[in-house]
């Protein structure tokens with residue numbers, strides 16, 4: 001099903017001005033890779049607002065303490081950026097696992113979050129990097145931890161017409177590992193994903209964040225497992241215990257992509273792999 005109306009504002013100010021004149025059942029169109037699928041199921045509204053030309057959403061800013069990535073940046077664009085490789089290693093690592101090269105040229109990081117899917121790769125990486133999400137509606141802006149943005153499968157904290165402006169990620173000296181299990185090694189939506197980011201000092205874990213995708217109603221932070229790692233050396237026993245804790249924090253379902261019991265078992269396997277890949 002196609003929308004009756006497609007509009008393409010050239011600036012954020014133009015967008016806010018146009019909103020009152022547009023049909024009520026409207027959707028933002030970024031890369032369209034999720035919206036086109038929703039349209040096929042008749043869930044994509046009467047009016048699409050093409051936000052792909054908004055340069056405000058393509059912003060990339062770096063301060064001494066954080067990095068801001070605009071919601072309209074595509075996965076391919078992000079994967080190429082030197083600052084992303086330096087400060088967001090998990091996001092850089094997830095890119096090759098994300099759909100296919102052609103999809104990565106269209107899919108935006110904002111669309112990945114707005115879609116509200118528990119299996120979103122970009123979201124899982126950003127969660128592990130302690131990202132906050134920045135939202136905007138007309139003149140008003142608000143910011144929240146990315147994990148608070150997801151309320152239920154396909155339900156987020158976005159208000160009507162609110163736009164994801166981007167993500168702010170603190171600069172912390174972490175290393176990351178990204179382990180995704182899909183129907184194939186690449187080009188598939190995840191059955192289970194575990195992403196670990198950690199700061200190590202003298203071989204001990206100073207801080208760790210473990211994010212999991214496709215194993216809970218929303219993208220998940222395995223907090224107990226991450227807390228357990230604090231102050232420990234990443235030896236075999238620690239890794240095994242942390243992986244078991246991460247597994248206990250998940251609540252996967254059976255769906256067309258995988259079975260709950262298999263997913264649960266694989267969380268532990270992927271967590272061991274991810275933690276073992278971090279430099280000791």
Ligand SMILES: Cc1cc2nc3c(=O)[nH]c(=O)nc-3n(C[C@H](O)[C@H](O)[C@H](O)COP(=O)(O)OP(=O)(O)OC[C@H]3O[C@@H](n4cnc5c(N)ncnc54)[C@H](O)[C@@H]3O)c2cc1C
Nearest residue numbers: 028030031032033034035099108110111112114120121164
């Ligand atoms: C074949 C295929 C394979 C895929 N593989 C993967 C994969 O491996 N990993 C993965 O994570 N995803 C995958 N996806 C899902 C999809 O590509 C991603 O979620 C993508 O990042 C969505 O971004 P988009 O720009 O295309 O969003 P769109 O389709 O344009 O939008 C998606 C939703 O978000 C809303 N939206 C978009 N941008 C904003 C914004 N800035 N503010 C507020 N709302 C907004 C739209 O209104 C819409 O409801 C796949 C999809 C397909 C079709």
